[in-house]
Amino acid sequence: MKKGLKIATIGGGSSYTPELIEGFIKYYPELPVSEIWLVDVEEGKEKLEIVGNLAKRMVQKAGVPIKIYLTLDRKEALxxxxxxxxxxxxxxxxxxxxxxxxxxxxxxxxxxTNGPGGLFKAFRTIPVILDICRDIKELCPNAWLINFTNPAGMVTEAxxxxxxxxxxxGLCNVPIGMEMGVANLLGVDHHRVRIDFAGLNHMVxxxxxxxxxxxxxxxxxxLINDPKNSITMQNIHAMGWEPEFLKALDVFPCPYHNYYYKSGDMLEKELKNYxxxxxxxxxxxxxxxELFELYKDPDLAIKPPQLEKRGGAYYSDAAVRLIHSMYTDKRDIQAVNTINRGAISSLPYDSAVEISCVITKDGPKPISVGELPIQxxxxxxxxxxxxxxxxxAAISGNYGMALLAMTINPLVPSDRLAKVILDEMLEAHKDYLPQFQKRREIEWKI
Incomplete structure (x- = not known):
């Protein structure tokens, strides 16, 4: 008889991994994890070993019976x-x-994760996640896939x-970050805060x-009209909002809305940084x-506070809280990326949406909001x-579809510029985009 839960983490050599390990330690024994398999690719072997050894020291210090395995063999881990x-x-x-x-x-x-950058991250990521899914179907068909890889909404929909x-x-730390931000802003405990979330990943x-x-x-x-009170993230510069605009919007925007409602200001800032x-x-x-230098320290056996600068704050709270609620059938409310099923009537029934859900052992149950506000x-x-x-486009390697996607993104001003950027990025990322190369070879033959 199987004892305890087995967790397989793809991308285990990530600097975020100590966040995840801290979460599993925190929730033990309500979430009786017995094995955590950290998996990475050959290029990430050194980082996997560094962060994996830190993970082992963390569970040892915490005194929890979780065994950490490090491997480059994804199938063994799954x-x-x-x-x-x-x-x-x-x-x-x-x-x-x-x-x-x-x-x-x-x-x-x-x-x-937005604009051309998000598009190409999707092009590289989607074929890989689908390959992982084939392995899951074969090796652990009853497992739940909890995806934190960006762009999380597109990956979940694919x-x-x-x-x-x-x-x-699909999971993102933006909603929980917004909840924590409200709690801090109003000086209350996070558990007293509830936000009715609806929209898409990084567009919620x-x-x-x-x-x-x-x-x-x-x-x-x-309160958030004032830049000092902005609820944002480490990777997004807080600028504040025009009070009249925010009042008229009449909903609480997420940090990534800066890229759409303040595009010119954000571009100016990004160009200056560049x-x-x-x-x-x-x-x-x-x-x-700097983090991995810290992780190497044999005396370090906790998640270092410097990790919060990385932009993944509350990752463990979000990821392990979700797994815990599913395992215990807690039926609490969390915002996740899942199939719409009519909860947002403004979007297709079978699309992935980011929405407040009741979390059950059978997965998330979206809470219906009907039509999104017109604004x-x-x-x-x-x-x-x-x-x-x-x-x-990511699956077919179709150039025309890729150009169409680039052009209809609101951060790209024209089809001409979209084509220039698309061609340059296809060349720059060609080693990771075989689907587009194969498609072009077929078109050339025709």
């Missing part, structure tokens, strides 16, 4: 797993640097549409905000080097259109 978590980056940080710098060179926002896996939940809104069941949305919207010291990828690379509906629908076309 055998009989109960939960599979994914947190990988195809092409590593060098690919992210290209995602950000190439669009910026042409005067277009190059954020890693799995739902193009794999045989239905037990999948708080339709209402509650403390102990009483709406405080107007108060929160009024010229002065490089892209966010270069900042993250420096942070990661946000069009932008959300445009991004969903972009996501659907992008996923089709």
């Amino acid at each position: 055998k009989s797993a109960d939960f599979v978590t994914t947190q990988f980056r195809v092409g590593l940080l060098e690919a992210r640097k290209k995602d950000e710098s190439i669009p910026l060179k042409h005067g277009v926002l190059g954020q890693e 799995v739902l549409r193009y794999s045989n896996i239905r037990r999948v939940v 809104y708080g339709l209402d905000v509650f403390i102990d069941g009483v709406s405080v949305k107007d108060q929160v919207i009024s 010229k002065d010291g490089g892209t966010r990828a270069e900042v993250v690379k420096k942070l990661e080097n 946000i509906r069009g932008l959300v629908q445009q991004i969903k259109s972009f996501e659907r076309v992008a996923i089709e």
